[in-house]
Amino acid sequence: MADAYTRFVRSTPGAMIAKRTGLPRPARLLRREDRPEPVLGPVVVLGDSAGADQVAQLLLSWGADVRRRFEELRRVGSVVVVLDEVDAPDQLGPVLLPLAGAMRTLAPGARVVAVSRPATGQDPGRDATRGGIEGFTRSLAHEMRSGGTANGILAADGVALDAPGVIGALRFLLSARSAFVTGQFLEVTTAAGTLTEDSAQPLAGRTALVTGAARGIGAAIARTLAADGAHLVVLDVPAAGTELSRLANELRAVPIQLDVTSDGAGERLVQFLREHSLTLDVLVLNAGITRDKLFANMTPDRWDPVIGVNITSQITLTNALIDAGDVLGAQPRVVSLASTSGIAGNRGQTNYATSKAGVMAFVDALSSRLAEQGGTANAVAPGFIETEMTARMPAINREVARRVNSLQQGGLPVDVAEAIGFLSSAEAGGIQGQTLRVCGQNIVGR
Amino acid sequence: MSESHPAAPATTSAAPTTPGAPAARELPREALVLGGNRIPFARAGGPYAGISNQDLLTAALDGLVARFGLQGEKLGEIAGGAVLKLAADLNLTRESALGTPLDPRTPAIDMGRACATGLESVVHVSNRIQLGQIDSAIACGVDSASDSPIEVTPRLRRTLHRAFAAKTPVQRLKALAGIRPGDLAPMPPRNSEPRTGLSMGEHMALTAAQWGVSREAQDELALASHRNLAAAYEAGFLDDLVTGYRGLGKDQNLRADSSMEKLASLKPVFGVKSPQVAEPTMTAGNSTPLSDGASAVLMGSADWAAEHGLTPLARVVDARISAVDFVHGEEGLLMAPAYAVPELLDANGMTLQDVDLYEIHEAFASTVLATLAAWESEEFCREKLGRSAPLGSIDRSRLNVAGSSLAAGHPFAATGGRIVATLAKLLHQRALETGRPQRGLISVCAAAGQGSVALLESVTP
Numbered sequence: 001m002a003d004a005y006t007r008f009v010r011s012t013p014g015a016m017i018a019k020r021t022g023l024p025r026p027a028r029l030l031r032r033e034d035r036p037e038p039v040l041g042p043v044v045v046l047g048d049s050a051g052a053d054q055v056a057q058l059l060l061s062w063g064a065d066v067r068r069r070f071e072e073l074r075r076v077g078s079v080v081v082v083l084d085e086v087d088a089p090d091q092l093g094p095v096l097l098p099l100a101g102a103m104r105t106l107a108p109g110a111r112v113v114a115v116s117r118p119a120t121g122q123d124p125g126r127d128a129t130r131g132g133i134e135g136f137t138r139s140l141a142h143e144m145r146s147g148g149t150a151n152g153i154l155a156a157d158g159v160a161l162d163a164p165g166v167i168g169a170l171r172f173l174l175s176a177r178s179a180f181v182t183g184q185f186l187e188v189t190t191a192a193g194t195l196t197e198d199s200a201q202p203l204a205g206r207t208a209l210v211t212g213a214a215r216g217i218g219a220a221i222a223r224t225l226a227a228d229g230a231h232l233v234v235l236d237v238p239a240a241g242t243e244l245s246r247l248a249n250e251l252r253a254v255p256i257q258l259d260v261t262s263d264g265a266g267e268r269l270v271q272f273l274r275e276h277s278l279t280l281d282v283l284v285l286n287a288g289i290t291r292d293k294l295f296a297n298m299t300p301d302r303w304d305p306v307i308g309v310n311i312t313s314q315i316t317l318t319n320a321l322i323d324a325g326d327v328l329g330a331q332p333r334v335v336s337l338a339s340t341s342g343i344a345g346n347r348g349q350t351n352y353a354t355s356k357a358g359v360m361a362f363v364d365a366l367s368s369r370l371a372e373q374g375g376t377a378n379a380v381a382p383g384f385i386e387t388e389m390t391a392r393m394p395a396i397n398r399e400v401a402r403r404v405n406s407l408q409q410g411g412l413p414v415d416v417a418e419a420i421g422f423l424s425s426a427e428a429g430g431i432q433g434q435t436l437r438v439c440g441q442n443i444v445g446r
Numbered sequence: 447m448s449e450s451h452p453a454a455p456a457t458t459s460a461a462p463t464t465p466g467a468p469a470a471r472e473l474p475r476e477a478l479v480l481g482g483n484r485i486p487f488a489r490a491g492g493p494y495a496g497i498s499n500q501d502l503l504t505a506a507l508d509g510l511v512a513r514f515g516l517q518g519e520k521l522g523e524i525a526g527g528a529v530l531k532l533a534a535d536l537n538l539t540r541e542s543a544l545g546t547p548l549d550p551r552t553p554a555i556d557m558g559r560a561c562a563t564g565l566e567s568v569v570h571v572s573n574r575i576q577l578g579q580i581d582s583a584i585a586c587g588v589d590s591a592s593d594s595p596i597e598v599t600p601r602l603r604r605t606l607h608r609a610f611a612a613k614t615p616v617q618r619l620k621a622l623a624g625i626r627p628g629d630l631a632p633m634p635p636r637n638s639e640p641r642t643g644l645s646m647g648e649h650m651a652l653t654a655a656q657w658g659v660s661r662e663a664q665d666e667l668a669l670a671s672h673r674n675l676a677a678a679y680e681a682g683f684l685d686d687l688v689t690g691y692r693g694l695g696k697d698q699n700l701r702a703d704s705s706m707e708k709l710a711s712l713k714p715v716f717g718v719k720s721p722q723v724a725e726p727t728m729t730a731g732n733s734t735p736l737s738d739g740a741s742a743v744l745m746g747s748a749d750w751a752a753e754h755g756l757t758p759l760a761r762v763v764d765a766r767i768s769a770v771d772f773v774h775g776e777e778g779l780l781m782a783p784a785y786a787v788p789e790l791l792d793a794n795g796m797t798l799q800d801v802d803l804y805e806i807h808e809a810f811a812s813t814v815l816a817t818l819a820a821w822e823s824e825e826f827c828r829e830k831l832g833r834s835a836p837l838g839s840i841d842r843s844r845l846n847v848a849g850s851s852l853a854a855g856h857p858f859a860a861t862g863g864r865i866v867a868t869l870a871k872l873l874h875q876r877a878l879e880t881g882r883p884q885r886g887l888i889s890v891c892a893a894a895g896q897g898s899v900a901l902l903e904s905v906t907p
Binding site for chain 2: 237238239240241242244245246248249250252253254255257258259268
């Protein structure tokens with residue numbers, strides 16, 4: 001699966017040359033099948049708040065080898081830094097600095113997760129402290145080696161550290177499912193959500209619809225959600241019908257051929273779901289296209305379809321599903337596909353970035369609308385992912401795009417799928433209206 | 447076979463009769479059409495060029511399995527075939543089925559009756575279901591005019607067989623030395639009737655001239671076919687009948703924007719050199735093009751359907767086959783259904799006008815029109831059918847209402863499955879709308895002067 005350059009620098013002569021010349025040497029990232037255990041141990045919990053004790057107890061209950069200090073550890077798998085009660089910048093050093101001495105003992109694929117609270121604009125000193133944690137974590141992510149990642153969880157004031165959203169986020173960020181997520185923060189705004197009974201099958205008993213499912217990232221999402229226990233409904237345009245059927249056969253999913261931009265697509269979808277007695281717990285709005293061109297050369301035939309598929313269809317489909325009243329489950333999860341291009345902008349992608357920036361604002365507003373019924377809406381913003389689409393990029397652009405992130409490689413469709421799987425789970429209930437980047441900490445944007 | 451079936455007024459326990467309903471035969475149980483799937487039909491040399499019959503048929507079956515959740519299911523039988531079949535495709539249907547997620551212990555049979563292969567496959571499995579031999583089945587068909595067999599000359603074939611059988615290298619060389627340059631020319635499939643040397647279009651041109659079928663009437667029928675199929679797509683009627691393949695989402699031949707003016711501008715292609723045809727009328731617009739495609743129909747008993755949570759659409763009531771002597775010029779090549787339909791209607795105590803929907807395969811627009819003209823003709827019905835009165839005319843608004851071969855295309859063996867699945871769904875829908883059982887007639891003409899016809903009736907809960 002690795003690209004040609006990565007294969008080269010992993011060879012013995014390639015590694016020597018790269019080391020001497022300082023070329024990037026991307027590590028092999030461990031995914032779920034490489035590392036199925038929930039936490040890479042031993043795990044050290046830093047911090048001395050009550051919340052830190054809660055987190056340590058939680059990790060113990062997962063069967064992890066939990067320590068409260070680095071002494072006598074020659075190798076460390078994971079570190080959870082609990083900073084929920086700090087309110088002055090000088091309190092950060094005593095908690096964080098022990099980690100400095102332990103950085104060289106971190107195992108390949110190690111996880112560092114900071115658990116803190118978001119700035120609220122009420123107390124300048126406390127906000128400065130809280131804001132500082134973000135800068136620390138993002139910088140640490142750049143310094144992590146051998147596929148290690150550093151991320152943060154921001155639990156809103158009043159949300160206990162054993163709330164479902166915090167536990168879910170911790171579970172995701174400590175696991176191999178977040179292999180390509182680094183330098184990111186997940187904000188848990190409420191204590192909503194339900195803990196999953198079986199963490200190996202977090203979507204058991206839930207029904208998920210994935211649009212654009214026939215190929216690429218969409219197919220990976222469908223496979224991952226199915227592996228997480230979900231019953232799948234897979235949707236794509238009629239022209240991709242046979243690929244869709246084959247995926248449906250593989251996953252025992254229900255296929256539906258529908259052009260999401262066609263007139264009445266939402267009503268047709270609702271009718272289909274009713275005819276098949278299906279209630280959706282999860283809606284993954286993945287269908288998307290690119291028609292890249294510099295804005296100077298932009299024409300309606302390149303602008304309109306991108307806007308139509310990538311954002312307008314998401315609005316019409318969700319409106320139709322919500323308005324129908326009987327096709328969404330009790331706590332629906334909507335996860336939409338954004339893009340790092342929508343965050344930072346990208347030359348030659350004004351149309352695409354418009355649509356994807358629109359998606360991020362859309363899920364924020366949609367989550368408010370769904371909140372009454374316990375629903376959430378979030379987005380995932382992939383960076384450079386190895387797909388058929390990126391394989392068609394010019395070779396040099398593609399090579400540069402792969403290296404400009406902390407992990408020095410492109411992500412895989414499954415990395416995006418795992419993030420969606422997490423945001424689709426019942427325990428992600430406290431996470432609303434956010435966009436989670438799956439980009440290996442691409443240097444553009446936050 | 448029809449003589450042995452008297453027009454029995456008997457009823458079955460499963461189907462309470464309504465006045466004027468077909469008198470069902472006394473059989474153990476009903477054979478139900480549960481749904482269908484096909485890939486969009488493509489023009490020969492189009493997007494499916496270079497794809498084998500087996501791949502096309504596997505795609506159609508995969509889509510059916512996905513739509514009805516049949517993964518791992520062991521069915522009673524899969525019957526199907528292709529008209530243009532490679533010698534290597536000995537067990538085409540079975541090999542195609544093995545490529546799907548169906549239980550590999552599902553048996554399959556290859557069938558063949560030229561263009562009626564698809565319909566015959568439906569009749570075959572419905573007979574088995576009715577007799578209680580099997581509970582479930584798929585009837586299917588495929589054809590690729592783009593990948594039709596090309597054979598070697600008989601002389602080369604015999605020489606190669608001698609060489610393969612040779613016991614010594616010298617004998618082998620000797621055999622191979624007998625090959626002449628002329629032997630090496632491949633033999634493309636014949637597009638003509640072996641006994642007359644005339645292509646199907648040329649045959650039909652003679653029949654059309656004989657029945658005085660006008661160019662305008664043919665173009666009108668072709669236009670209706672395109673408009674009806676386009677409207678069916680527009681209404682989403684084909685959403686659960688067609689699964690896209692190779693980037694094709696709908697039938698490639700469909701011209702939603704066709705018009706009488708455009709059709710009138712086309713030059714005649716058949717009958718242009720025939721002295722018996724004074725004014726050729728058959729064009730590329732009112733004749734079906736060579737096509738690639740595959741279709742499949744899911745069938746089962748009432749119990750099997752209930753166990754699998756499937757809604758039956760229609761039952762196969764009865765079927766007939768006939769053949770005509772076209773070799774000696776006594777009848778047109780494609781006129782056999784004109785004989786089979788009256789036989790079928792009589793056997794079921796029905797008149798032509800008792801039928802709610804007609805599906806007459808549009809091999810050519812003139813085929814449909816000549817058949818209708820024959821049934822309206824007192825002379826034909828008296829002299830050829832031995833009837834005291836003509837069958838009469840039909841309500842043309844009930845003919846091929848969701849389009850037919852002129853618009854969709856006609857991958858020979860795939861056409862029967864397309865028609866049966868479409869008609870079954872139409873009958874079911876109309877029965878729900880009207881609250882009355884609906885009956886549909888299917889007529890398919892075939893090469894070598896044959897014709898297969900069948901009667902379906904709606905099933906409503």
